[in-house]
Structures are given as structure tokens and as C-alpha cells.
Amino acid sequence: MAFGDFHRGRRLRRTAFLRDMVRETELRPDDLIQGYFVVDTPDADFEKPLGSMPGQSQLSVEKLVARAGAAMDMGLRSVIVFGLPEKKDPAGSGAYADDGIVQRAVMRLKETYPQLAVVTDVCLCEYTSHGHCGLLDGHGEVNNDATLELLAKTAVSHARAGADIIAPSDMMDGRVAAIRAALDDAGFSHIPIMSYAVKYASAFYGPFREAAESAPAFGDRRGYQMDPANVREGLREAAADLEEGADILMVKPAMPYLDVVRLLRDSFDTPIAAYQVSGEYAMLQAAIANGWLDEKRAILESLTGIKRAGADMIITYFAEKVLPWL
Template identity: 60%
Template structure:
């Protein structure tokens, strides 16, 4: 019916009505908290990411206790080793930092979902996500064996989900086969299927000490101008056996979250990345925005775009505000 019979504002008149017809929900259980675990004792603040620290294994266990208390959906572990080499051997070492942290967290909080990042960039002295050849190019196929070894070592340590973020072709299928052969057929693979070569990763590279020593990652991460390619990557990873899919970053790629969800009908996660977090923190510190309102609106928009799960450094604050 035309105005004045039809008045959409009727359903916005009171908080109760707005709540009753709200289309998108946001709850602590929708959120995953990333954690950076290092070999040092204690916490080390990350300058570009106020409120986020590198954590010892003991501090990571305590942080996971907070995640449990707040009802978060899980945590995502990134490791920062003391020793780096061309092959990234600490990524798949049985006593590597992520492996030790995973065992300690699962012993203390057995019901908390622990997702582990499967990549080599934090562990290689050159900072790239795979094996680098003499000419400086990343060798896709030679990298697969190392990524499989990393995923299997994480599963053996007790990881609930492994999440390859390297963007090598064929790694999902290789990891699925490797997990099955190693006796971990029920360990899901959360694939960073649609990961862009983004300018929003800057603070993360400080946090994870993973800035490439030369070149960049544009030969294996997606071109920000390409949407169809991102969907094709997602579909290929589904064919290779991915159990969940991830779009990264989130806010500049809300359209890809929607398109991946529509194309695959698979569980989709979105990563609200370090640059997005840092901008909100900087604007809030300057008094330009209401941090709580902006964070909750941002996370709701990511969910509205189709994300079943949001990985975010705001997770603890958001959960506190929501409850």
C-alpha cells in the first residue's frame, strides 16, 4: 500500500519492535579471537594494535579462560618462533610454539574450539608463505609438503580445526589427504579461500613479525580488483574438501562474503583484520567515533553480508558489550 497507509516507521517506533523484527543477530558465540603466541615470558604489547599483545603460552591459556567466560566461539592461534629459517621448520616442529600452546590450551579448556593458522610466513626468514626458489619465486608444489606437515602436527597437538592461509594452489586437497593418512579424518579444514593482497594487513605483520624480506605476496594472494576469481577460488577449495571457507579482509570485501556464501552454501567465516581494527582504535582514541557503537555495527554488517563466523580482535570487547 502507498503512503500514508503504509508507514515503515511503525516497526521502528520502540526498542521492542526493532528487536522483534531484527533480521541479523550478533552473539559472542559468532566471534573468534585471534591470539599471537611467542616464545618469550609474559606479554608484549603490539604498538599498532592497542589492546592486543603477544602472549606466552601461560598467558595464552589465561586469555583462553577469558574467551570461555565470555562465551566466544573459539580462538585462532598464530605462532611467533624464536628461530626462523628458509624452510620454516618451526611451523611443523612437534615442539613448536603453536603445538605447545595448543596442547596447553586444550588441557586447561578442553571444550574451547582451537583453530590453528597453517602457514609458513611467521616461521621463514624470508617472510613468504611457501618455499622460495633461488630466483626468488615461491614454489607452489614444493610448499605443499611443508604445509601438510604443519597441519598434521597441529592436529596431533589437539587442534580442533586447521586453517591454511598461505594461498598455494592445491593445498586444501593436499592437507585433507595428509590429515586422513595421519589418522585425523575428522579434523575440519577452514580454508582461507578468498584472501586478498590487501593493504589492511600492516599491523598484523608487525604483530606476527611476518613482513616479506623482499617482494610481496601478490603472486599468490588475490588481486583486490577481482571478484569472480575469489568465487572461483572458493569453489575449487570446496571441491578439494574444505569444510569451511574464509574471506579476508572483511569490510572492503563484504560483497565477496555474500557471493561466496551464495555460490557455495558452505559455512563462511570473515576476518575483520588488523588494519580495520587499528583504524577503529585510532579514531576512537581521537574522540572521533563511539567505539562500542562502531564495533557492534561493523560486526553486524559482516554477519549481514553472510558470514556465519567473524574472526576479530574486538571479540572480547564485543562479547562484553553484547552480554
């Protein structure tokens, strides 16, 4: 090979214009779903900043509506809502109450912003006094099959309130089938299900448990969430959810599991979502606050990496922040 007779990749990196022309992955506002925590409180001005998630807060319904509206002015198209009830009980009855906090928040969001896509998280952990994601049997274990009816009731109540997408996160076996059947029977066959299909028992959920006040009172959730060491199991879970009627498959968390995102992208032609969870957000925010990372570059790189791995949509607490950059 003569000198100079080699690949010159730098030719297409030389200027910003050239780099933009050949960019393979584009992050768009439509790709992002902002997560919000809404609190059942009579104080319309309630807003409680979260120490472990700088920039995020627990919000009253009216504060949620105002904040979502401000984000929509910057291009936000989608939100996912997590509720904090006034009271909790062993059966998590606040999750499926017609006047529950998520139901009221969804109704206000949709009547104020009909064009906003509202996703609702379906799980019992934020509503049960014991903090687990379902009903307990007499031995302190989550009773899978008894929980399915309550998850289905929750999903239908969200659909009645106006939710555009139902997203079950509980990891009970058969919950997609139960929710699909209940939605169809209630006249909501048009409502899609975004299944938390591959949800790991992750250490990166820590800040969320402060935000949603949903830490288990005893034990942990490894009996129903996936072992972080497993990937083939994730394929089985995803395939089962598709067979049961899921329309979108989600991987949670995102960045530690980009290989799983890519595997699902290559294995299925359904839309793929990834959840950049609270711990991922908190780590980046801490490093940025200490001056160890450049804020804009680090956040955009993290989100671009998730999309490059194969995610069609990303749940992230950074959505509000990055919208002006996009």
C-alpha cells in the same frame, strides 16, 4: 493516493522493544573467533602490547591460557592462534616442529579448556627467515608444489597437538587437497579445514605483520594472494577449495570485501567465515581513541555488517571486547 495512504516503516522502529522483535541479524558470541599471538619465550609472564593494535599483545603460552580463560568466562567459544617462533630459517621448520610454539600453545589450551574450539593458522610466513609463505626457488619465487608437503606436515602437527580446525592461509594452489590427504592418512579425517579461500593482497594486513613479525624480507605476496580488483576469481578459488575438501570458506579481509562475502553466501551452501583483519581493527581503534566514533556502536555495527553480508563466523580481535555487550 490519499494522504496517509503510504508505507509506514517507522511503526516497527518506534521503540527498542519493537526494533528487537523485528531485527533480522543477530550477532552472537558463538559467531566470534578471537585471534591471539603466542610467542616462543622462556618468560611465562611475557606480554608485549602491540602499538598498531591497541588492546592486543604478543603473549607467552601461559599468558595466552590466562587471557583465553578470562574471555571464556565472558562467553568466548573459539580462538585462532598465530605463532612467533624463537628462530626462523629458510624452510620455516618451526611451523611443523612437534614442539613448535603453536603446537605447545594448542596442547596447553586444550588440556586446560577442552571445550574451547581452537583454530590454527597454517602458513610458513611467520617461520621463514625471508618472510614469504613457502619455500623459495633459486630465483626468489615461492615454489608452490614444494611448499605443499610442508603445509601438510604443519597441519598434521597441529592436529596431533589437539587443534579442532585447521585453517591454511598461504594461498598455494592445491594446499587444501594436500592437507586433506595428509590429515586423512594420519588418522585425522574428522578434523575440518577452514580454508582462507579468497584472500586478497591487501593493504589492511600492515599491523598483523608487526604482531606476527612476518613481513617479507623482499618483494610482496601479490604473486599468490588475490588482486583486490577481482571477484569472479574468488568464486573460482572457493569452488576449487571445496572440490579439494574444504569444509569452511573464508574471505579475508572482511569489510572491504563484503560483496565477496555475499557472493560466496549466495553461491555455496557451505559455512562462510570472514576475517576482520588487523588494519580494520586498527582503523576503528584509532578513530575511537580520537573521539571520532562511538566505541560500542561502531564496533558492533562493523561486526553486524559482516554477519549481515553472509558470514556464519567472524575472526576478529574485538571478540573479547564485545562479549559483555552481547
